Amino acid sequence: LQDTHPHDEL
Amino acid sequence: MNVFRLAGDVSHLVAIIILLLKIWRSRSCAGISGKSQLLFALVFTTRYLDLFTVYISAYNTIMKVVFLALSYATVYLIYMRFRNTYDSENDSFRVEFLLVPVIGLSFLEHYAFTPMEVLWTFSIFLEAVAIMPQLFMITKTGEAESITTHYLFFLGLYRALYIANWVWRYHTEGFFDQIAVVSGVVQTIFYCDFFYLYVTKVVQGRSKMSLP
Numbered sequence: 257l258q259d260t261h262p263h264d265e266l
Numbered sequence: 267m268n269v270f271r272l273a274g275d276v277s278h279l280v281a282i283i284i285l286l287l288k289i290w291r292s293r294s295c296a297g298i299s300g301k302s303q304l305l306f307a308l309v310f311t312t313r314y315l316d317l318f319t320v321y322i323s324a325y326n327t328i329m330k331v332v333f334l335a336l337s338y339a340t341v342y343l344i345y346m347r348f349r350n351t352y353d354s355e356n357d358s359f360r361v362e363f364l365l366v367p368v369i370g371l372s373f374l375e376h377y378a379f380t381p382m383e384v385l386w387t388f389s390i391f392l393e394a395v396a397i398m399p400q401l402f403m404i405t406k407t408g409e410a411e412s413i414t415t416h417y418l419f420f421l422g423l424y425r426a427l428y429i430a431n432w433v434w435r436y437h438t439e440g441f442f443d444q445i446a447v448v449s450g451v452v453q454t455i456f457y458c459d460f461f462y463l464y465v466t467k468v469v470q471g472r473s474k475m476s477l478p
Contacts, residue, residue: 262320262322263313
């Protein structure tokens with residue numbers, strides 16, 4: 257499921 | 267991680283804890299918009315679905331779980347435990363006026379048309395406007411207890427610090443998240459009027475904030 261955008265903020 | 271981001275997250279946490287403690291200690295949720303708190307619980311739920319798919323850091327995971335737990339605890343206190351003190355009469359903002367455009371916008375503008383991404387975008391847009399029932403309630407009753415204004419202050423501070431974080435990240439790592447930044451700026455603007463009232467009324471030693 258790495259195709260989702262990595263959102264590293266809360 | 268930079269100092270603005272960390273301070274922003276801490277402010278957010280402080281805001282949520284202030285509200286929870288206020289309700290718990292006073293055994294009352296008078297003056298608090300249950301609708302805003304329900305919307306924030308929905309924001310965290312739809313945004314943090316990636317808890318199950320991607321691991322970013324221990325900090326990220328722990329903060330997400332804490333925010334989720336605290337927001338559900340707040341909703342529980344308002345709608346279950348102290349529901350006889352809930353001022354539903356003045357919490358009359360029509361939430362569908364927020365939800366319908368936000369759902370529509372998240373289908374129009376997103377990074378990828380996948381359920382996770384659309385829900386993430388929905389949560390970003392919804393967070394930008396989720397405080398409106400609370401601000402509406404204060405406008406309607408014409409006053410807010412100082413503890414409620416401290417809550418709003420820290421919530422607004424969190425937003426302002428996130429903008430500083432984005433400026434920092436843009437210059438140091440070239441990071442630019444258009445959806446988050448645009449709605450983050452919109453969200454911060456909603457607090458400007460409140461910030462002005464907070465500084466001129468509450469900080470100068472009045473116990474309640476009354477609207478002029």
